[in-house]
Amino acid sequence: MTMFSRTCGWHNKGATMTDEQEIRELVSTWQTASKLGDTTTVLSLMTEDVVFLTPGRPPMIGRTAFEAATNAAASSTGTRPQIDGTTDIKEITVFGNSAYLWSHIRVAVTPPTGGNPLIRSGHTITVFRRESGKWMICRDANMLTLEKEPGQ
Numbered sequence: 001m002t003m004f005s006r007t008c009g010w011h012n013k014g015a016t017m018t019d020e021q022e023i024r025e026l027v028s029t030w031q032t033a034s035k036l037g038d039t040t041t042v043l044s045l046m047t048e049d050v051v052f053l054t055p056g057r058p059p060m061i062g063r064t065a066f067e068a069a070t071n072a073a074a075s076s077t078g079t080r081p082q083i084d085g086t087t088d089i090k091e092i093t094v095f096g097n098s099a100y101l102w103s104h105i106r107v108a109v110t111p112p113t114g115g116n117p118l119i120r121s122g123h124t125i126t127v128f129r130r131e132s133g134k135w136m137i138c139r140d141a142n143m144l145t146l147e148k149e150p151g152q
Helices: 017-036 039-044 063-072
Strands: 046-053 082-095 098-110 118-131 134-142 145-148
Touching (some): 017 082, 017 098, 017 134, 046 063
Parallel strands (some): 046 134
Antiparallel strands (some): 082 098, 098 118, 118 134
16 A cells, blocks of 8 residues: 555655655664663754653653653662663655654663563654754654553
């Protein structure tokens, strides 16, 4: 089905293969930086006015809010939870200096103190904006639900 092909065929008006490759690289960089706890790199991948939408929570608006939430997740010892995830990109559509990505992600978050991970999975829609020639995340809506309770 052309509409949901991996390269999106006719949907990518004005896109180059480089645009899609750059967005895929951004996703890969996000995953690697998250796994390493590299908040500085993660923050560099989003616009100042980024908005994150998640089920049951108010919107997280702005890079500063994301950084605050990330820092709050650190334990009193300064250790962050271990994050590991996978992304299955279903579609990337580029139109000018904007793009969106539909994916299915699975994320395991292990508490800083160790123990069993909390596993969530689901679909996401991510919107990108090209700023100064660089693709950046400007909106993200995820529908991740709990897949596995710790200890299950």
